[in-house]
Amino acid sequence: MIIDAKGLKKTFTSRGRKGARTVEAVRGVDLEVETGQVYGVLGPNGAGKTTTIRMLATLIRPDAGTAAIAGHDLLKEPAAIRRALGYVSQTGGVEEQNSPRRQVMFAARLYGVADAAAATDRVLKRFDLADIADRPGRTLSGGQKRRVSIALGLVHTPPLLFLDEPTTGLDPQNRANLWDRIRELREQGTSVLLSTHYLEEADALCDRLAIVDHGVVVAEGTPAELKREVSGDVVTLRLDEPERAAAVLGPLAREARVDDQVLRVYVDDGEHTLPKLLSELQEQRLALTSISLDRATLDDVFLAKTGRSLRDTGAEA
Known part of the structure; x- marks a missing residue:
């Protein structure tokens, strides 16, 4: 197991004109990530995903809880953990003035890579950045910048990579391209902890995932x-x-749930149950505006666990 976290908690206090305000960003998160997995942390903005990742990356200290990361204790061995992981934040950290080559080379030297130039060339080629490696960062597209960000996190070949909302702001083509890169990392043995608010991303990429809401894991x-x-x-x-x-x-289904004037009826066999549902509605003189039959999605899981749709939080916008 490359991550074993128990009971992580973090509270922030802000002070303004109306006095101090305390926010429980993370209220007791447990995560178990096996080596070689892409493990997702799925939830809306403000759910505590980034705070959890920043604690595990040793960027902020937890108020409570323990974790072992790549065999090292989170509180006692933060330097060893930093050497064992790559971290890519939401903003990415690509400099506007410097070229990708210079930035990746600097990261390699910072990590103490023996042959920084060779490592830089390898990771630039790996992410199809060789042709643009000497252009200023400001001239790169959003997708190119994200690939540079991941190259910065992988130049020292860590066994574990943290990706915090890696595809936010990317167009569908660049998002799909980055998904392929993440799959390649898994195939090559790199463990990935991925935070996302995109339902389709979590479904497509993750071997396992934790659904987080209001600072707690509601499903795993x-x-x-x-x-x-x-x-x-x-x-x-x-x-x-x-x-x-x-x-x-309700009597014809496992569950019937109303959410924002939409009725969702959960059944075992939709094709055979649907005619019965329509017959019952007709008998009760309940007029339909529209109806659809789908397989359960991760949004249905989120709705069942939290009482609201993840899409309705604005996370999928």
């Missing part, structure tokens, strides 16, 4: 396991009386 497992916990299929209905419809259809 593989994407498939988590979706099976909710139900096999989801029938989504829009109609004028969702609360009454939920009471009517």
Whole structure:
């Protein structure tokens, strides 16, 4: 196991005109990440994802809890942990004036890499940056900057890489390209801890994931396991009386839940249950605006665990 964290907590206090305000950013997070996994931390903005990663990266000290990272104690051996990991923040840290080559070379020397020039060449080629390696950072696209950021975190070939919201702001093509790079890292044996608020990203990339909300883990497992916990299929209905419809259809389903005037009915076999649902609605004179049948998604898991949709938090915008 490359990360074994127990009971991590972090509270921040800010002072303003109305006095001190205390925020419990992380309220007791446990994470177990196996070597060679892409492990996701999924949740809306403000859920505590970045604070958790910054604690594990030794950038801020936890108020409580313990962790072993790459075999080193979080509180007693922070320097050893820093040598064993690469960290890519949300902003990335690419300098506007310096070229990728200079920036990566500096990082290699900072980490004490024996042949910094050779390591720089290798990682630039690995991320298709050789042709733009000597351009100023300000001339690079968003996707190119993200690849430079990851190159900065990997130049010393650490066994563990932290990626904090790595695809935020990227267009779909660059996002898909970066997904491929992350899969390659896993195939080459690098363990990745990935924070994201994108449902599709977590589903596509993560071997396991923790869903975090308000500073606590509300669900943990593989994407498939988590979706099976909710139900096999989801029938989504829009109609004028969702609360009454939920009471009517509830006996035919595992669960019927109203969220923002949308009724979601969770069933084991949607294809065979759907005609029964429609018949019951017709009998009760409940008029439909629209209906859809889908497999359960991670958003359904989030909704089941927290009572609201992750998409409705604005995280997917």
